[in-house]
Amino acid sequence: MSYLPYALAVWIFAVGLYGVVRSRNLVHLVVCLSVAQSSTYVLLLSIGYVNRGTAPIFADVPKGTRAVDPVVQALTLTDVVVSVTVAALLLALAIQAQRHADTTDPDELSEMHG
Amino acid sequence: MSRGVRSGLFLVSAAGLTALLLWAVADLPDFGHYRGPYGKVLNSVAVGERHTTNVVAAVVFDYRGVDTMGEEFILFASVMGVALLLRNPHRERRQVPVRIQSDAVRLAGIGFAAGLLVLGLYVVAHGYLTPGGGFQGGVVLASAFVLVYLAGDYHAYRSMSPTPAIDVLGATGAGGYTVVGIVSLLLGSAFLHNFGPLGTTGKLASGGSIPFLNVASALEVSAAFVLLFSEFLDELVVRPKARSE
Amino acid sequence: MVLVPLVVAIPLVAAAALTAMGQFLGRRVDDLTGIAAAVATTVVSTMLLLRSLDHDLVYWFGGWRPRHGIALGIAFDVEPLSAGIAALAGALMTASFVFAWRYFDEVGTLFHVLMLVFLAAMNGFALSGDLFNMFVFFELMSVCAFALVGYAIEQRAPLQGAINFAVTNTVGALLLLFGIALVYGRTGALNLAQIGRALDGRPPDGLLVVAFALLLTGFLVKAGAVPFHFWLSDAYAAAPIPVCVVLSGVMSDLGLHAVARIYWPSFSGVFAADAGSLRAILVGSGVLTALVGGTMAFFQRDLKRLLAFVTIGHVGIFLAGIGLLTARALAGTTLYVLADGFVKGGLFLAVGILLRRARDGDELRLRGQGGVAPMAGVAFLLGGLGLAGLPPFGTFPGSALIIRSAGDVGYGWLPPLLAAASILTAGTVLRAGARIFLGLGDTDDPSLSHEPPAAEEEPAHVPGRVSPPLLFGPALALMVVGLGLAFTPGLAGRATQWAQRFEDRPAHTAELLRGVAPRPAGTPAFHPGAAPYVYGAISTVGAVGFAFFGLYRRRLPALLRRVPGRLTAGPAAQLKALHSGVVGDYVAWLTFGAAALGGLLALTVR
Numbered sequence: 001m002s003y004l005p006y007a008l009a010v011w012i013f014a015v016g017l018y019g020v021v022r023s024r025n026l027v028h029l030v031v032c033l034s035v036a037q038s039s040t041y042v043l044l045l046s047i048g049y050v051n052r053g054t055a056p057i058f059a060d061v062p063k064g065t066r067a068v069d070p071v072v073q074a075l076t077l078t079d080v081v082v083s084v085t086v087a088a089l090l091l092a093l094a095i096q097a098q099r100h101a102d103t104t105d106p107d108e109l110s111e112m113h114g
Numbered sequence: 115m116s117r118g119v120r121s122g123l124f125l126v127s128a129a130g131l132t133a134l135l136l137w138a139v140a141d142l143p144d145f146g147h148y149r150g151p152y153g154k155v156l157n158s159v160a161v162g163e164r165h166t167t168n169v170v171a172a173v174v175f176d177y178r179g180v181d182t183m184g185e186e187f188i189l190f191a192s193v194m195g196v197a198l199l200l201r202n203p204h205r206e207r208r209q210v211p212v213r214i215q216s217d218a219v220r221l222a223g224i225g226f227a228a229g230l231l232v233l234g235l236y237v238v239a240h241g242y243l244t245p246g247g248g249f250q251g252g253v254v255l256a257s258a259f260v261l262v263y264l265a266g267d268y269h270a271y272r273s274m275s276p277t278p279a280i281d282v283l284g285a286t287g288a289g290g291y292t293v294v295g296i297v298s299l300l301l302g303s304a305f306l307h308n309f310g311p312l313g314t315t316g317k318l319a320s321g322g323s324i325p326f327l328n329v330a331s332a333l334e335v336s337a338a339f340v341l342l343f344s345e346f347l348d349e350l351v352v353r354p355k356a357r358s359e
Numbered sequence: 360m361v362l363v364p365l366v367v368a369i370p371l372v373a374a375a376a377l378t379a380m381g382q383f384l385g386r387r388v389d390d391l392t393g394i395a396a397a398v399a400t401t402v403v404s405t406m407l408l409l410r411s412l413d414h415d416l417v418y419w420f421g422g423w424r425p426r427h428g429i430a431l432g433i434a435f436d437v438e439p440l441s442a443g444i445a446a447l448a449g450a451l452m453t454a455s456f457v458f459a460w461r462y463f464d465e466v467g468t469l470f471h472v473l474m475l476v477f478l479a480a481m482n483g484f485a486l487s488g489d490l491f492n493m494f495v496f497f498e499l500m501s502v503c504a505f506a507l508v509g510y511a512i513e514q515r516a517p518l519q520g521a522i523n524f525a526v527t528n529t530v531g532a533l534l535l536l537f538g539i540a541l542v543y544g545r546t547g548a549l550n551l552a553q554i555g556r557a558l559d560g561r562p563p564d565g566l567l568v569v570a571f572a573l574l575l576t577g578f579l580v581k582a583g584a585v586p587f588h589f590w591l592s593d594a595y596a597a598a599p600i601p602v603c604v605v606l607s608g609v610m611s612d613l614g615l616h617a618v619a620r621i622y623w624p625s626f627s628g629v630f631a632a633d634a635g636s637l638r639a640i641l642v643g644s645g646v647l648t649a650l651v652g653g654t655m656a657f658f659q660r661d662l663k664r665l666l667a668f669v670t671i672g673h674v675g676i677f678l679a680g681i682g683l684l685t686a687r688a689l690a691g692t693t694l695y696v697l698a699d700g701f702v703k704g705g706l707f708l709a710v711g712i713l714l715r716r717a718r719d720g721d722e723l724r725l726r727g728q729g730g731v732a733p734m735a736g737v738a739f740l741l742g743g744l745g746l747a748g749l750p751p752f753g754t755f756p757g758s759a760l761i762i763r764s765a766g767d768v769g770y771g772w773l774p775p776l777l778a779a780a781s782i783l784t785a786g787t788v789l790r791a792g793a794r795i796f797l798g799l800g801d802t803d804d805p806s807l808s809h810e811p812p813a814a815e816e817e818p819a820h821v822p823g824r825v826s827p828p829l830l831f832g833p834a835l836a837l838m839v840v841g842l843g844l845a846f847t848p849g850l851a852g853r854a855t856q857w858a859q860r861f862e863d864r865p866a867h868t869a870e871l872l873r874g875v876a877p878r879p880a881g882t883p884a885f886h887p888g889a890a891p892y893v894y895g896a897i898s899t900v901g902a903v904g905f906a907f908f909g910l911y912r913r914r915l916p917a918l919l920r921r922v923p924g925r926l927t928a929g930p931a932a933q934l935k936a937l938h939s940g941v942v943g944d945y946v947a948w949l950t951f952g953a954a955a956l957g958g959l960l961a962l963t964v965r
């Protein structure tokens with residue numbers, strides 16, 4: 001079973017991306033994008049996991065206790081912030097699309113083409 | 115491209131990409147067998163070098179402190195960006211109706227908000243000792259404001275979060291993080307190099323300049339989330355447009 | 360050394376201070392702060408460029424020097440090529456701020472704050488020597504740029520441009536991060552040099568091939584290479600002019616520079632045996648991008664969208680240059696990027712002048728209307744010639760290095776294709792200039808794409824007559840710098856030397872991880888020889904000819920017109936139809952590109 005968490009990350013990524021491509025609603029699209037982004041949290045945290053390791057916080061356990069990788073946790077924290085900010089910007093755009101173009105369907109927003 | 119053609123192109127490509135990704139992750143070390151060296155080295159040296167018991171905090175605020183500076187400004191920029199995108203200069207305003215909740219809801223809201231504020235401050239303050247930190251605590255703090263909206267109404271929320279003041283707080287947080295880095299420069303060491311005594315490991319007064327950075331990011335994160343929430347909530351004020359327009 | 364963090368810290372502190380205090384200070388403080396911070400950052404970047412001429416400046420943040428070859432912290436690795444691009448970013452930002460004087464009063468300090476953070480992000484991205492730190496600055500650039508592109512939010516085009524930009528670039532960033540995670544899982548390192556060392560001694564396997572393809576995809580999405588380029592024409596056509604200057608002049612090129620920056624320290628060792636196939640893939644997609652961009656530019660009448668496709672065309676030229684994987688070509692590409700960035704910036708500003716004076720940005724409607732701003736016409740002429748690579752100005756030294764390098768590695772077929780691409784882009788720019796400022800050509804051309812709506816970009820409070828130095832100064836200054844850079848004595852030789860240092864992986868790794876200073880190398884002399892002059896002359900003459908073709912195509916004799924017209928009409932319509940403006944299509948193409956890139960690498964490596 002040592003392969004499963006990684007495969008799970010790939011799966012989450014694939015379904016999220018499918019939603020982005022097929023979406024008929026910008027809010028739904030943003031959610032799908034967040035789903036796809038969460039695959040990277042799973043991947044990063046799985047990569048840094050150590051069997052029977054504790055959190056890399058040595059407040060109550062002695063120094064030298066087997067612990068998981070602290071770096072991927074810091075990276076995931078950044079990744080979460082990125083995901084939130086992009087979602088906020090896109091939701092703001094979705095509101096304005098509804099207001100000024102009267103639609104939230106990304107397929108109907110092609111003012112410029114060719 | 116019609117939606118059918120698009121789906122076809124996507125499904126074929128995505129099948130290929132998924133196969134490639136599965137092929138790639140098969141070559142990773144087995145799950146649970148992280149080999150290092152980066153994280154292992156940090157786990158063994160960080161507590162001794164930084165006198166913080168939370169190694170993630172040491173990574174976030176010191177070893178990889180520049181990442182965090184970038185991250186602070188990602189939040190900062192997104193707040194500015196949302197403000198830019200949601201401005202509605204040519205729109206009529208309307209009066210948001212006052213919404214009166216029952217006394218029970220208001221009492222519960224105030225109680226929870228106060229509790230969240232204390233919890234948020236605790237999580238921030240102990241961020242480099244126990245699980246938590248400026249980011250996590252900052253989000254908890256911001257959620258106390260959201261409770262005010264839920265238990266009260268738009269007007270109650272808005273009177274507690276005047277945008278100019280919160281703007282100043284957020285800018286102080288993000289700018290302050292950078293200024294801590296510049297202070298290191300002025301003291302003759304590398305940008306974001308630790309200054310201040312390291313203190314006793316496990317005590318609140320420890321970690322050198324990490325507590326400053328921790329508080330700076332807590333300020334920026336809580337201000338950013340409050341501002342984002344305000345921006346979206348202010349949409350209530352914009353008069354919906356007539357369909358004929 | 361103390362200067363290194365300042366290229367990021369100055370604009371960030373200025374942005375934060377402007378947010379905190381701008382609301383209490385008087386008018387113009389935003390414009391003045393923006394200009395002052397951009398100038399200061401440019402000066403610092405230029406000083407870094409000058410100080411890194413002989414050896415890299417390696418700056419470890421927090422003072423965390425590597426221990427036993429293991430990097431604990433994050434390093435900025437400053438060498439002349441990257442510092443040059445950072446200086447370009449600062450200079451273009453300065454010009455944008457000057458041009459935007461009073462332009463963004465309506466939004467208070469927001470525009471200036473976002474631009475300053477954007478500048479810090481570009482500098483950090485150009486200099487960082489840490490894979491994840493590059494991702495952080497990549498996203499910081501993105502977040503600022505998404506919002507800036509959507510500035511004119513009440514119109515449909517900026518909405519579409521910003522949404523398509525944000526969605527595709529976020530998916531690209533996602534793939535980038537997936538690749539970073541894979542590399543980290545294999546090497547346990549994020550420092551580029553340390554990754555390179557950890558990968559030594561084993562042949563590439565599936566993980567590395569796919570990880571490298573994902574990193575490439577992420578950066579090529581940002582750069583706008585085919586088939587990842589669709590968002591770019593939508594976004595750049597919709598952004599305000601001062602934003603376009605920076606996006607087109609430097610952000611796209613940063614994506615390509617990042618490819619070189621990760622390939623040489625991290626992957627050039629493990630893929631050494633496969634350099635041939637990698638070269639074929641990169642140069643191939645570069646040529647495709649160049650020709651698609653140039654062709655699509657020809658079909659545009661909206662000047663901003665036209666310049667957006669010119670940008671894509673030149674991204675293709677640069678991708679082919681970097682893809683040659685030689686020091687000479689890398690040096691040439693960087694010089695080309697620098698000159699080209701100034702020229703494209705100047706061209707966008709010239710369009711901005713037209714938008715202010717004539718209140719329009721449509722080539723056909725503006726026919727013969729250029730009299731309102733003759734100086735913009737001068738910029739168009741210089742810009743067109745600069746893009747064509749007229750010897751010895753502007754982009755000529757860069758393209759000369761690329762041409763010679765292509766010959767060195769047996770890619771003799773490449774220079775004619777690159778010349779064709781610059782004929783397409785430069786000829787189109789000259790066509791638009793001639794139509795607008797000289798009143799040449801037809802008043803209508805049905806083969807061009809849709810007519811853009813009347814320009815609403817102009818805020819009402821900006822007086823029609825801004826003082827001329829503020830209006831024309833930035834555009835002409837950028838043109839002069841862009842065309843004049845080529846006259847720096849010995850530039851081509853020095854740049855080649857810097858590129859050799861950039862690509863010398865063992866020496867670079869030792870310098871970064873162990874602090875071993877590299878041996879000083881002699882400066883190779885570069886004599887372009889005759890071929891580059893011939894190509895330069897051909898593309899200049901060709902561009903002028905192509906401009907006239909664009910203007911008077913419909914007056915050609917029927918025999919010359921009909922048959923080629925019928926043959927090309929179908930493919931042209933299909934190519935235009937691919938640029939559908941629908942984000943779902945773009946993400947499907949992105950997925951296709953990522954799978955194709957990964958598949959090609961998987962098939963050819965080993």
